Amino acid sequence: MTNVPDERLLTQYLLRALPEEETERLDELSIADDDFAARLSSAENDLVDAYVRGELPPEESARFRSAYLSSPKRRDKVKFAETFLSFQQRVAARPVVIRAVAAQPEKRESAWARLSGWFRGVRSGTSRASNAWFAPQWGLAGAALLLLVASGYLLNTNLRLRQQVSRSESALAALAQHEKDLQHQLATKTAGASANTEAHTPPSIDRLKVAAFVLVPSLRGSGAVPIVSWSAATDLVVLKLELESTGFSTYRVAIEDSATRQTAWQSGDLKPQSEGDKKVLSFAFRPSLLKSANYFVQLSGVRDDGTTELMSSYSFRGVVK
């Protein structure tokens, strides 16, 4: 096919708003032309979504009701779109979206103190990862950032719930609960951090500068790319990935430059760890391997036979301060 009609024409066609001759031409293409058929399916989904979201102009919305909603199957498509929209709005209101990234100010700390808790099971299988000494650095700044971002999402969510007012109330309630949870966590961590500072005076030897961050899968986030920053003096960057599924006992990660698709660093076998009801995967690498650029962390599960399966992707923007 040489000339695929534009989106506007497809919409008019779906709304039965074109002259008979043009309609017949597109009827034929809809069956005989693969490209056109694919474009039409895509345009139809977008049209249904736009209707459900209330984005159609009034006259098109009226025409949609009279011309499009005339078949039971099509009404099923609308029902699905309504359900999908509700789901997306709930996802947007969920805490998981809020935790797009938690940046942590760098601190000097004992390297041995870093070999604790959630990091114990991590194994580095390559020479690049052989210096993988790391520890969680989550604290006040991260939690405060979470609360700030949570408020932004709350506002954004409210604006988008034009058609789902009743559901928005439950979403807001969930968010409020999450804020309370975060405040509780913040209080707990602050107390823990104070106690830790008093209990340990790190020796001057064995000191590392570590920058630690949490990443959630890139496609579930708000669209903003999380920033992972470090300075020239940083010894290690620690990333903790929240896993969506835990179908494997061992994982590998690779950090790819999103522009060149070249692998900047890859891990050996990594074991996931439990953190409450979540599974996380942690690893560390020398920041000198990266530059200021956009990266993907490609997460793969390792099968019993040693082959891998790509599971998910986490994106971040690396910034050298």
Added chain:
Amino acid sequence: MGQTSKKQDWTATEQAFRRFLQWLDEGQDSSGERYLEMRQRLVRYFERKQCVAADDLADETLSRVVRRLEEEGTITDAPPARYCYTVAKFVFLEHLRVVHPEASGQDSDFDSAAIAADSHLPDQTAEKRLDCLDHCLQQLITVERDLILEYYRGEQGEKIQRRRELAERLALSTNALSIRACRIRDRLEGCVTKCAQS
């Protein structure tokens, strides 16, 4: 359905159906995918023509093509997909004469009063469908789940740019991405409908 019903009395043999699949595939074995795709296109064509029995009319169309192929051994009038359209057009016109004999120009057989009754979901049904969607999303592999959530996320205005970026990230053309998203959505929609009816 008058004339249409008479022709539906004919039943394709297995051999005739196999020959039809080969003809439709045009030399590339699609393992029946091409047939399913063509049937779906025909169903949607009849839906756009506002025919209530879109599935029946699509089947009638395909049945006539199979029959002609069996009778004549080959069809050289037009490429398979275009020939299917030609037959579909005749099936539709015949259907119009049966459904609206008084006004063959009218191309809809829907009762508009029935439409409004189904336009809003009761809350309980909506909740169940949400649970079903959640369940069906979990059935997808992670990459597919992420793709469909990202592809259909957000307001209309921002979608184009986001989809372009997503295609770039996945090393796909925007066209290939939209086809993939549509297919995942079709599967998801089928899963949710089935789950909601159970």
